[in-house]
Amino acid sequence: MMLSEIRANTLRLAKQWQVRLSNISTREENMTTPMNVSRRNFLVGAGTLAAIGTAAGLMSCTPSSSVEEASEQSNTGTALKNAEETKECDILVVGLGASGLMAAYGAASKGANVIAIDTASDMSGVTNVRTSGAWCVGSSLQKASSGDQLTIQEAMDHINDGTNYQSNQKTLRAIFGASGRAIDILVDNGMDFRTDFDVTGDAANISTRGVHWYNLTGTDRAAVFQNVVDGAGVECLFGTTAENIILEDGKITGIQCDQGGTVLDIKAKAVIMCSGGFLGNEQMVAEKFAGAKIVVMGNEACVGTGINMSIAAGAQIGKCFSISMNEYGGANDLATPTYAFRPGTGSNDAMRLTVFGTLMVDAEGDRFINEGFVCERCMFAAEPFVREKYHYAIADSALMSRYASEPASNFFGDERMKSMFAETVMSDILDQFDKAVNEGWAFKADTIAELAEHFGLTNLEQTVSDYNTACEAGVDETFFKDAKYLNPIEKGPFYIVQSQPAGWLSLGGIKTNANCQALDADGKPIEGLYVAGVDADLFTSPYYQMASANGFCLASGLIAGESASASI
Known part of the structure; x- marks a missing residue:
């Protein structure tokens, strides 16, 4: 390759990296990991993408800068590991x-x-x-x-x-x-x-x-x-x-892997990234989903490896991000297990309050969604939930008594869930709720004011009052919830569940x-x-x-x- 061609390619790649800099998501702990880049070979970590720093440095090169100067500026980090196989x-x-x-x-x-x-x-x-x-x-x-x-x-x-x-x-x-x-x-x-x-x-x-x-x-x-x-x-x-992508003259030639502690280079003419998204990467999740903390129902090893490696190779990130949300109920990192799932799997039934159509509020104690829609199409209600780091479902003792005595299918709106839970009665939901209180993601009190104080929900008392008025009138003028879901919150003790969005995978x-x-x-x-x-x-x-x-x-x-x- 001629000297002028190398210089032109170097500047072109550097400009591309500058454009992509704002789009690249990396794990915070790896942001300082250095990387060595030469004219022949360079390697980019799956989580670090430290070649960004290299590209930023190369942007200081003018068209008259020598290739040797550009190369010297890039040699600021660790070299490609020596492959053992x-x-x-x-x-x-x-x-x-x-x-x-x-x-x-x-x-x-x-x-x-x-x-x-x-x-x-x-x-x-x-x-x-x-x-x-x-x-x-x-x-x-x-x-x-x-x-x-x-x-x-x-x-x-x-x-x-x-x-x-x-x-x-x-x-x-x-x-x-x-x-x-x-x-x-x-x-x-x-x-x-x-x-x-x-x-x-x-x-x-x-x-x-x-x-x-x-x-x-x-x-x-x-x-x-x-x-x-x-x-x-x-x-x-x-x-x-997969730990690093191997590039030669800007072309992908393989992946460097860790196989039980052994450094393995796999050389290939083409690489297909199918690493399962990024739901296990908290930083990427927060960046793509408005600061949300999403409980992982799928594979926590899916940390954005394929996406980040592709960006490092020059690929453009897309624009639409969503999740396939948990249709069985809520989730909380403090819970054991952390999310609601199918009947008989050991999940806490108190988490299901979030999909039963009862009153739900955000971190300020305000309603933020038509709860009936969530009940009927929970898997597709992710957008309002990922905007809220936490959301809260509230019930009174009358509702909890019903939950404990009637078939669970009476409270699901999704037909698939109704069928799956047709034979399920959550008879021990009050005991399960006590477990949730001990774990720190639920609370029970004699007054709404106590619920509000426990989770810092400033507007909760007024919200419950307005909601009960709507229930009495049979008309929801705020989010127009179907009257069949308008169950008042008026008989103590009162129950509240803190929940996070949960998903099977990022999309x-x-x-x-x-x-x-x-x-x-x-x-x-x-x-x-x-x-x-x-x-x-x-x-x-x-x-x-x-x-x-x-x-x-x-x-x-x-x-x-x-x-x-x-x-x-």
């Missing part, structure tokens, strides 16, 4: 959740030599073992049904009409075109799905016509996933953590094209870098369609794998 492949997949599984299969099925890594110790620990279902279009199961088949046009219209065309249309179209094939691959490898595709008439809707519910759980489901990669000839490295990440190839700030594809699943900018804010997160992950992974294989 090196592996080579055509395509490396980071993560073996829904998108990673399909990416590995898609690439290998087209003849590529594929290595896939995951932090889990085996397939039973990957993120997709616990998901419920996938909303997809065009699977063999749908085609074989007697019901009205969901079409790609209907699916696109549904998402676009409901979100005002937030999605990247080319990518969305590609996802719907591939989603049915992804389901068929799972079925061919032994996956059993429960579906409602034969439902017709008024009972049929956009969900019944599209959702494939996983019928296998735990190790049985994991065995199917293992069949998928084994049959395609994928080499899976479990217990392996939103790197901009891609229809091939799931990462794009730079100018909208141009980055050679050798693909991003799929929740690491990619595939989703809307708020999350809109039940089970679409898993469906989008499966489909985008398949697209990324096949596209990467075709590119090498």
